[in-house]
Amino acid sequence: MTAPSSPQPPPSPSPAAVRRTAHTLSTGAIGWLYANRQRGAFAPDVTGELTDPDSVYKPLGESALAASLILREGIASPADRRAAEGLMEFAWAQLREGDLLYERQLRYMMMTDPLELYTHFARAGFRHDRLHALFNHLGGLTSRGAAEQLPNRRLAVANAARVAGLDRQADWAVLTDATWLGQTPEPWAIDWMTAYCMTHTVFHVTDWGGRPDALSPRIQDYLGRWLPVWIDIWQEIQEWDLVAELLIVDACLPEPRSAPEVWERLAAVQRPDGLVPRNGEPVTDDPDEAFREHQHTTVVAAVAGTLALSRHRGARALV
Template identity: 55%
Template sequence: MTDAQIIATAQQVGSQALRWLHSYYDRGLGGFGDEATFDLANPNDIYKPLGEVALATGLLLREGVAGADDTRIARQVIDLAWAELREGDLLYDRQLRYPLMTDPLEVYVHFARAGYRHRPLEEQLATLNRLHSVRASEQLPSRRLASANARRVIGLDQLEDWDALAAATWLGATPEPWLIDWLTAYYVTHSVFHLTDWGARPECLSPRIRDYLRDWLPAWLDVWQEVGHWDLVGELLIVAACIGELEQGTTGWAALASAQLPDGLLPKDANTATEGDPAQLLADHGHTAVVAVVAATTTLARALGGTAGASAGAPAVTLGAPPES
């Protein structure tokens, strides 16, 4: 593929995936459907996917590389997700009850990046940011990077040693690349995402890590293309964009375009059913749609020069009132 073909394919795959997501969330699927409280019975069921949808649409709005229709659709989807979280009140309540949990911060940052702000929650996060107990809590290294990047984006005081945070990850050790497994590959991709703030800060990757990725990303893409794990292929394409190696994603983009169905559904892998109950289809393939939107957005931003760091078309600050305790 030429650069122009990569751009065209990424735009097509990402736009169709975005519209597929919109078709589900616009029908009320993917929402809580009840009076959800801070004590979520299954955070991975609805809560986590809402944050992922906000990530994809928020980045699309940040970069400003999508067309007018896709920008409008992205705004509608993130509006729906923000409403499901009671305009930040649910996040505020959950953080208040569980101060050592980082998921309210990690979900909130995707909305804040697109201009949706909740001042009481940010005041609460600023207080927690100063506590040694919170910073000393046990976390996987890639999750610690996620929290650090979220604080950076929101504008909290930076107390992080980024070199140390990177060194604590599997990627930071630049180990034997042939021993990578499925779960470790996800840790690798997320380490890159958070170190670079999804491609906005490519300079935050050390030359050693960038060279390691440049050397081994093509082989990893080949492995997961061969087994048809399209979700992980998409995540590796985001890494290619974050390090500025778009041509390494040539076969990956062609494979995703071939795997995508006419309605925009992108299977997470070659073995999961792509027909049946709509709610189950969203649960099975919603993350892959998110990944496709993010991969397309970061690829287009790197190729065309997006508006990284700016909240393109961001609404006025949206403040939810703090819930009564």
């Protein structure tokens, strides 16, 4: 049995067509995230222990990520910018202006999530001086450097330190080569979890599209050939969360190539209120449950739409 032949990279898409759909998608998504922000609030007595980090803490950071990238790109409409600023201010207040992150990092010195979450705020101009100093101190410890992590997680920490302006150096080539994507392996052997790891390798190396030339030409060529195939596969089975993540990968490349039809299919499943479902299953009528189940996909859609809009916009901002 012979291996599948390598497909040719698809032609460049129509920027105007992608821009229109990406704008609709990102505007609806950021509007829904802002309108539902209180559903992601901490309990009044929360401490840095966070016995269930995935319940509020992680989603709060995801919303802050989307908002920080909207503000970084500088192409949002005034209404979308206000929503992004409001989300950042809400999330920062929930974290007690960084004190909750400081408390958590002091208590759990080996955890990297305080830094990874803080960096979204640093990107948007927020700062907590004591936390910043603590990150620099911990970054010099042998224990932190020797921590056992998945390769794409090491990239996450390295990028967080870079964006936050910490006194750390990273060998990006070595870190990237240690990942699945860095080996440019058999593309037909990819599975669901590996696909998510692959997307995050791209996110962190390129700082969510902020450094589109950071990936090596070898990896750029590999993704240019196989990304459309992977998008087609997960689009067919309606795994919209992963489709949106793959579209972010496309927007992180020097030459995004996802066709307008791909964007239109994702936008077609977005609800009128802006929520983007994670898959083809029905969305619950319970608003709190809908937030828990679909907040992540709506965040990813906001990021995907924002980055695609930015990459295809030319020099013109939407008004």
